[in-house]
Amino acid sequence: MKLLFERSVKGRGSDILPDITTGTYKPEGKYLRQSRMHLPEISEVDLGRHYTQLMKQTHGVNDGFYPLGSCTMKYNPRVDEETASLPSFTQIHPLQPLSTVQGCMEVLYKAEKLLCEITGMDAMTFEPAAGAHGEYTGLLLIRKYHQDRNDSERVNIIVPDSAHGTNPASAAMAGFKVVNIPSNDRGGVDLDALRAAVGKDTAGLMLTNPNTLGLFDPNILEITKIVHEAGGLCYYDGANLNAIMGRVRPGDMGFDCVHLNLHKTFATPHGGGGPGSGPVGCKDFLKKFLPCHMVEERDEFYYFADPEKSMGQVRSFYGNFLVVVKALTYILTLGKKGIPEASGKAVLNANYMMHQLKDHYHVAYDQICMHEFVLGxxxxxxxxxVSAMDIAKGSLDYGIHPPTMYFPLIVHEALMFEPAETESRETIDEAVKIYLDLYEKAHSDPEYLHNAPHHCPIGRPDDVKAAREPVLKYEFND
Amino acid sequence: MGRYIPETLSEQEAMLKDIGYSSIDDLYSMVPEKVRLKGLNIPEGKSEMEVLEDMKEIADHNTVFRSIFRGAGVYAHHIPAIVKTITSKEEFVTAYTPYQAEISQGVLQSIFEYQTQICELTGLDVSNASVYDGAVAAAEAIFMTLERNKDEILVSDTIDPETLAVIRTYCESRSVKVTLLQNKDHLTDIEEVKKNLNERTAGLYIESPNFYGLIEDIEAFAALMHENKARIIEGCDPVSLALYKAPGEMDVDIAVGEGQQLGLPMGFGGPYLGFMSCKKELMRKLPGRIVGETTDHEGRRAFVLTLQAREQHIRREKASSNICSNEALCAMTASVYLAAMGPKGMEKLALSCYSNSHYLAEKLNELGFRRTDEGEFFDEFLTSSPVDPFVLEEKLAEKKILSGLPVKEGILWCATELNTREKIDELIAAIREVM
Amino acid sequence: MFKNPEELKYTKTHEWVKEEDGLYVVGLTDFAQDALGDIVFVNLPSVGDPVTAGEAFSDVESVKAVSDVFSPVTGVVAEVNEAIVDDPASVNSDCYGSWLIKVADVTGTEELLDAKAYEEVCANEA
Structure with a gap:
């Protein structure tokens, strides 16, 4: 595949803009650019074809089964794209007078109310642009809470060893020390380890439930109680909310704040790595620390208000607004019955798939799972x-996106499957057959799998070379 | 109710039976009885047609302006039709982060092309795959400058207030001291920088054009910072870079900026795109995803996510940033935009912004809206206002014209390629009516 | 099966150390480089940085992992081996030639093992 720059021919391109009509104002002097900018010079038709080729080398949700654990690769409804493309949303400047943006304000207000009900929280900000950004914001709430009480001793955030990598990274970024605690033999929080870890220095606990093994922790009420009694707060990582939405709420399990990934649970697309949206919800007592620009309503007029002891801003303006439009469309479509139906089917799909694989593959924790499960x-x-990597790469030849590999870290040779609710029984049956074939192949022709994939645009890339001799941009000859 | 689950309820029951359960509720047996939800208190779901109608009705409560003279960090531009066509391709829209290189060469190559274009725009060596927005890019860049004995940062008070707000939040959480430098005539004052420099100073964050639209003398600040073994970060306007000196030409260490202008709609604040590029020596401090070129086992060119050991999923609490998802599709949008415009198109765009805004300044001046500053500006400028700016804003809004932004010092005006002579003359006529 | 030269001293965390012209030279053992796999980058401290016995002073990156390197001694970094920044593969190919740092003003050391004792540590972990 040629690069854009390799398709460039001097002098080509199309006229996008009209000639200047305002006269002959031209900048001059020492501030002007001297160096040349190598941008592609390319006709519109060649540009279109370039990206059509790139598109063909990109695996989207509609290209096949996408059981990527912890990422909730569900179908992205088309109507959500349509509402987010309405010109009266896209063409709105964020600094327009309030009376001219009441529609946008209503979107934020409605989305907040609905997501608060779904999570059991009392207020929510849409400023964070992704899950990790939400984690950071949620942790700042915890930090502000303790600061406000003049409790400077609480510097530790407890994170189980099965947690997503973003959890400890976010905690460090929010100025906390990370205390890792081990999981018990069922992949849940080890209560004794938790009791031993909490104390006067505990700021809070970050937890995802169901955890990264796809298991719901039955001790959840005890866990949040232990943390609360020690004076800490409980943070819910919403990455796995798709398993439980509409069935049990983080707020009812004892969590004080949550972040959601609208690009997972609420069906907004991933865009090849963003834009996402990571709203953060909290209980009433934390509301006063939320970021600026909370939407409030009086006499059917929406306006912005800054919380009394706001942490300030974590992003410009009001977050990834158009992503919120998509999520709101999704929630309004599913409604009170559709939301729990979606989570229930996600859990059914995972159990259905695990059930059919477990006679051959070793299931790391053989019990009812939630929306995902892990093979070791x-x-x-x-x-x-034959390694987990080999099996994963083998599945590429069948048009399946591999499951999450080598995560969570506590399971060796882990493969983590999340068959979202929008996958049909037939799709899962076909995938199971493929994974059983791969299992056979591992015994009959391991070499074949070591070299997989065989039918993709490229074979396994040389990651070592990429990291040892980084080539991070195209080098121009002139 | 709309639904996206393929199976009917009876089909689901059959699946349950196959695995030995009688109801979906049985699968939730681990959830303590007392917290199981009896029912969600939200409205019933709706059909696609109804939801679309409802959302359109909500959207109709917004005003779409015919003519926009407001910037302040977010700018109305023409978006070439090809940009939307390409970036709404389903594969690009729905793909996950390209961890599986073998089936993700499309996305990976597009990011590599984006990185190259950002390096070309900024004249620097290395770019990442984007961060959330320009403000976060500035905050992340500040973290890149920190060293064991250097934990203070100087920030010009001429920067965008949204960016300043984000910098303050980020720096406070990491105990980085932020010193705000007082401007002189809305330009960063080099004496003020000298006065506040000390051995703990890690760097200076400055924008050009700054919030007031003025071009800053970046080279002088870069020299001063480097003499003092500190870094300089420039927040830049990507459109202006087609005309004005690139950060790399002025010995800037890290360039950041808001990429919204490169083909993204204003969208009431997002999604946008924070771009970041830096000198090679800072490569390993750059946060977020980076795509690199390599080969596969047959020697074919291949692109992969690389230098991953910097990142949170490997380094966990020791990672310099927690960023994971970024704004990949927005980065692709910017890349398509830059390719569609080409070098000549970008130059024409920048000249249009320059010319139109200077014409606007001249016409406003005739009406008594005097520029308050003398410095050189690109496409935004500050004026006094002979009328109440909020009354002006309201009256112009009735004509579907969005006025300049009322700020403490007057009105901050902006013109881009969309504000042609005709549109400006119309604005001037409308203002005359109001006065 | 791993090479552990007799003349060096070792730590339980898989670093080697030797005294040379009044400086303590520190590197990664054969066991360590083998466990890490292809090393792609070594993060070195700066000359003048203090190091403490038993505490991390550097980390080494492979493609999918990062591991701390612990200092066998307490002192001040006198030299760093810039060559391995450009050629991290040399830590894999010649771990006893590719030292990481040299430490001066040494005031204390970690519990150091001889080759034989260290071999046992390796055997237990393998």
Whole structure:
């Protein structure tokens, strides 16, 4: 595949803009650019074809099964794209007078009310632009809360060893020290370890439930109680909310604040790595620390208000607004019955798939799972030499996006499957057949899997070379 | 109720039966009885047709202005038709982060092309795959400058207030001391920088054009910072870079900025795009995803996410940033935009913004809206106002014209390529009516 | 199966150390480089940085992992091996030639093992 720059021919391109009509104002002097800017010079038709080729080398949700654990790759409804493309949303300047943006304000207000009900929270900000950004914001709420009480001793955030990597990274960024605690033999929080870890220095606990093994922690009420009794707060990582939405709420489980990933649970697309949206909800007592620009309503007029002891801003303006439009459309479509139906089917799909794989593959924790489950391929690797990576790469040849690999860290040779609710029984049956074929292949022809994939645009790339001799941009000859 | 689950309820029951359960509720047996939700208190779902109608009705409560003379960080531009066509391709819209390189060469190559274009625009060596927006890019860049004995940052008070707000939040959480430098005639004052420099100063964050639209003398600040073994970060306007000196030409260490102008709609604040590029020596401090070129086992060119050991999923609490999802599709949008415009198109765009805004300044001056500053400006400028700015804003809004932004010092006006002579003359006539 | 030269001292965390012209030279052992796999980058401290016995002074990156390197001694960094920044592969190919840092003003050391004792540590972990 040629690069844009390799398609460039001097002098080509189309006229997008009209000639200047306002006369001959021209800048001069020492501030002017001297160096040349190598941008592609390319006709519109060649530009279009370039990206059509790139498109063909991109695996989207509609290209096939996408059981990527912890990422909730569900179908992205088209109507959500349509509402977010309405010119009366897209063409609005964020600094227009309030009376001219009442529609946008209503979107934020309605989305806040609905998501608060779904999570059991009392207020929500849409400023964070992604999940990790939400984690950071939620942790700042916790920081502000303790500061406001003049409790400067609480510097630790407790994170289970099964947590997403963003959890400890966000805690560090928010100025906390990270205390890792081990999981118990069922992948849940080890209550004794938690009791031993909490104390006067505990600012809070970050937890995702169901956890990264896809298991709902039955001790959840005890866990949040232990943290609260020690004076800490409980943070809910919403990455796995798709398992439980409409069935049990973080707020009812004892969590004080949450972040959501609208690009997971609420069906907004991932865009190849963003834009996402990571709203943060909290209980009443934390509301006063939320970021600026909370939407309030009086006499059917929406306006912005800054919370009394606001943390300030974590992003410009009001977050990834158009993503919120998509999520709101989704929630209004599903409604009170559709939301729990979606989570229930996600859990059913995961159990259905796990059930059919477990006679061959080793399930890391063999019990009812939530929306995802983890296989441990340690034994397979010892027996055949075929690793989790090999199986994952093998599945690429069948048009399946691999599950999440080598995560969580506490399971060796882990493969984590999340077959979202929008996948049909037939799709899962076909995928199961493929994974059983791969299992056979691991025994009959391991070499074939070591070299997989065989039918993709490229084979396995040389990651070592990429990292040792970084080439991070195209080098021009002239 | 709209739904996206393929199976009917009876089909789901059959699936349940196959795995030995009688109801979906049974699968939630681990959830303590007392917290199981009896029912969500939200409205019933609706059909696609109804939801679309409802959302249109909400959207209709907004005013779409015919003519916009307001910038302040977000700018109305023409978006070439090809940009929307390409970036709404389903594969690009719905793909996950390209961790599986073998089936993600499309997205990976597009990011590599984006990185190259950002390096070309800014004249620097290395770019990442984007961060959330320009304000976060500035905050992340500040973290890049910190060293063991350098934990203070100087920030010009001429920068965008949204960016300043984000910088303050980020720096406070990491105990980085922010010193705000008082401007002189809405330009950063080099004496003020000298006065506040000390051995703990990690760097200076400055924007050009700044919030007031003025071009700053970046080269002088870069020299001063480097003499003092500190870094300089420039927040820049990507459109202006087609005319004005690139950060790399002025010995800037890190360039950041808001990429909204590169083909993204204003969208009431987002999604936008924070771009970041830096000198090679800072490469490993750059946060977020980076795409690199390599080969596969047959020697074919391949693109991969690289230098991943910097990132949170590997380094966990020791990572310099927690960023994971970024704004990949927005980065692709910017890349398509820059390719569609080409070098000549970008130059024409920048000249149009320059010319139109200077024409606007002249016409406003005739009406008594005097420029308050003398410095050189690109496409935004500050004036006094002979009338109450809010009354003016309201009266112009009735004609679907968005006035300049009322600020403490007067009105901050902006003109881009969309504000042609005709549109400006119409504005001037409308203002005459109001006065 | 791992090479552990007799003349060096070792830590339980898989660093080697030797005294040379009054400086303590520190590197990664054969066991360590093998466990890490292809090393793609070594984050070195700066000359003048203090190091403390038993505490991390550097980390090494492979493609999918990052591991701390602990200092066997307490002192001040006198030299860093810039060559391995450009050629991190040399830590894999010649771990005893590719030292990381040299430490001066040493005031204390970690519990150091001889080659034989260190071999046992490796055997237990393998």
């Amino acid at each position: 391929l340690d034994d397979l690797k010892k027996k055949t030499g």
